[in-house]
Amino acid sequence: MDTATLYEAAEQKGMVDPGIRPAWRGARVCGPALTVKCSPRDNLMLHRAVTVAEPGDVIVASVENELRAGAWGEILTVAAQMRGIAGLVIDGAVRDIEAIEGLGFPIFSRGLAIGACTKKETGTINCPIDFGGVCVRPGDLVVGDTDGLVVIDRDCVEAVYAAAAQRREKERILIEGLRDGKTTLALLGLGGAE
Numbered sequence: 001m002d003t004a005t006l007y008e009a010a011e012q013k014g015m016v017d018p019g020i021r022p023a024w025r026g027a028r029v030c031g032p033a034l035t036v037k038c039s040p041r042d043n044l045m046l047h048r049a050v051t052v053a054e055p056g057d058v059i060v061a062s063v064e065n066e067l068r069a070g071a072w073g074e075i076l077t078v079a080a081q082m083r084g085i086a087g088l089v090i091d092g093a094v095r096d097i098e099a100i101e102g103l104g105f106p107i108f109s110r111g112l113a114i115g116a117c118t119k120k121e122t123g124t125i126n127c128p129i130d131f132g133g134v135c136v137r138p139g140d141l142v143v144g145d146t147d148g149l150v151v152i153d154r155d156c157v158e159a160v161y162a163a164a165a166q167r168r169e170k171e172r173i174l175i176e177g178l179r180d181g182k183t184t185l186a187l188l189g190l191g192g193a194e
Contacts, residue, residue: 001164003143003150005171009164010156016089016149017132023094023109024101029087029144031058033136033151035129038092039121040066046076049125055084058142060151062129063092069115070095077105089142089149091132108144 007015022028034057036049041063049059059080063071072088073096080088087106088094093113100107126138134151136142141152152160177187185191 001143001161001168003145003147005164005167006143006152006160007150009167010150010152010160014134014151014153016134016151017091018148020089020091020108020110020132020149022144022146023097023107023112026146027087027101027106027108027144028146029058029089029106029108029142031056031086031142032154033058033060033138033140033142034125035127035131035136035138036061036125037123037127037129038063038071039123040064041069041071041115041117042119042121042123043071043076043117044119044121045123045125046071047079047119050076050079050083050085052125053080053083053085056086058086059088059090060129060131060136060142061088061090061092062131063090065091065110067093067111068113069093069117070113071117072107072109074099074103077103077107081105087144089131089144106144108149 034053038045070093072094077100089108093111094109128137139154
């Protein structure tokens with residue numbers, strides 16, 4: 001399911017700040033959140049997160065909007081791939097994007113930066129965090145595509161999926177009507193129709 005459909009199906013909840021975007025064209029991600037909160041310009045907790053993540057997890061990291069240092073790069077990407085991690089979404093900056101794109105590892109970030117990080121300060125793993133204006137809890141479903149990121153509450157995933165499937169069917173019917181020459185005004189009952 002695309003993120004816009006899931007967002008609408010979730011009653012317009014869970015949209016992450018659109019400033020956090022795919023770090024490379026075509027990146028897509030879907031999986032349960034493993035949350036990480038790091039100190040600015042320090043990525044020790046990201047290294048720890050890679051060691052505790054389960055296959056299929058998406059690391060959801062906050063570095064307090066730090067954009068002067070790339071908190072994730074090629075080395076962490078290879079480490080994450082070896083553990084079967086599905087991707088990274090980070091409210092901060094990353095680096096080594098050409099190499100990461102070549103590896104096909106999906107990353108969504110607020111920016112790119114070549115600045116270095118220390119590996120000294122602790123943070124938290126698997127605690128609720130504020131991520132791009134959304135409270136993300138461990139296990140919430142994170143979905144990202146070209147349009148953006150949406151977080152689905154882990155307790156609502158099945159209901160949101162069912163609502164999204166219904167929404168897609170309605171859209172299919174609308175598109176059929178448009179191809180038959182009807183207008184959006186008529187199909188959506190918006191008034192002003194012929």
